[in-house]
Amino acid sequence: MIDLYYAPTPNGYKISLFLEETGLPYTIHPINIGTDEQFTPEFLAISPNNKIPAIVDHEPADGGEPISIFESGAILLYLAGKTGKFLSQNERERIQQQQWLFWQVAGFGPMLGQNHHFNRYAPEVVPYAINRYVTETQRLYKVLNTQLEKTPYLGGNEYSIADIATYPWALCYEYQKINLQDYPAVEKWLENISQRPATKAAYK
Numbered sequence: 001m002i003d004l005y006y007a008p009t010p011n012g013y014k015i016s017l018f019l020e021e022t023g024l025p026y027t028i029h030p031i032n033i034g035t036d037e038q039f040t041p042e043f044l045a046i047s048p049n050n051k052i053p054a055i056v057d058h059e060p061a062d063g064g065e066p067i068s069i070f071e072s073g074a075i076l077l078y079l080a081g082k083t084g085k086f087l088s089q090n091e092r093e094r095i096q097q098q099q100w101l102f103w104q105v106a107g108f109g110p111m112l113g114q115n116h117h118f119n120r121y122a123p124e125v126v127p128y129a130i131n132r133y134v135t136e137t138q139r140l141y142k143v144l145n146t147q148l149e150k151t152p153y154l155g156g157n158e159y160s161i162a163d164i165a166t167y168p169w170a171l172c173y174e175y176q177k178i179n180l181q182d183y184p185a186v187e188k189w190l191e192n193i194s195q196r197p198a199t200k201a202a203y204k
């Protein structure tokens with residue numbers, strides 16, 4: 001059984017998407033980041049950076065003590081290794097998938113997070129910041145679109161943890177002041193992933 005420490009945010013959905021795809025049994029532990037539950041000592045013991053998602057796997061593959069993991073990229077890599085799913089066994093394909101996974105966790109997620117902040121949550125309008133993060137978001141969508149014009153999924157022909165990590169952020173394109181019609185390959189990819197039964201289950 002896996003304990004998933006979760007809030008319904010793009011980073012949270014990454015893990016529920018993976019777990020729904022694979023059917024691994026899991027229990028959701030909601031963490032209300034609006035009321036600072038991420039700062040409780042119990043949660044910090046699992047996720048010292050005070051952010052969701054985090055997991056505790058009570059049945060790790062090595063048969064040892066329960067293992068706790070924070071950072072969505074590390075969790076996805078762990079779960080892909082545990083299940084043998086959504087990360088290719090072929091080295092060249094795996095490198096493609098991993099580089100797009102890291103592109104998401106190091107760039108697409110953090111930049112779009114700043115976009116969300118200045119467009120939706122900042123207590124004052126800061127035109128410089130809005131322009132900076134919307135412009136960077138547009139650049140990243142162009143990169144994403146260019147890749148998805150070449151291959152049906154980010155890391156090639158197979159759905160992988162790179163897509164799982166990127167989809168929940170791109171789904172929020174309206175928050176980000178992105179006109180999806182400017183990125184037709186992204187639009188098609190979003191529609192494709194949204195039809196997967198596991199995607200529907202995760203968002204339900």
Ligand SMILES: N[C@@H](CCC(=O)N[C@@H](CS)C(=O)NCC(=O)O)C(=O)O
Nearest residue numbers: 009011033050051052053071072073
């Ligand atoms: N790099 C982290 C980012 C996680 C993250 O930003 N989580 C947000 C919600 S989407 C959070 O927990 N925020 C609470 C806080 O910053 O106090 C990951 O990929 O897991």
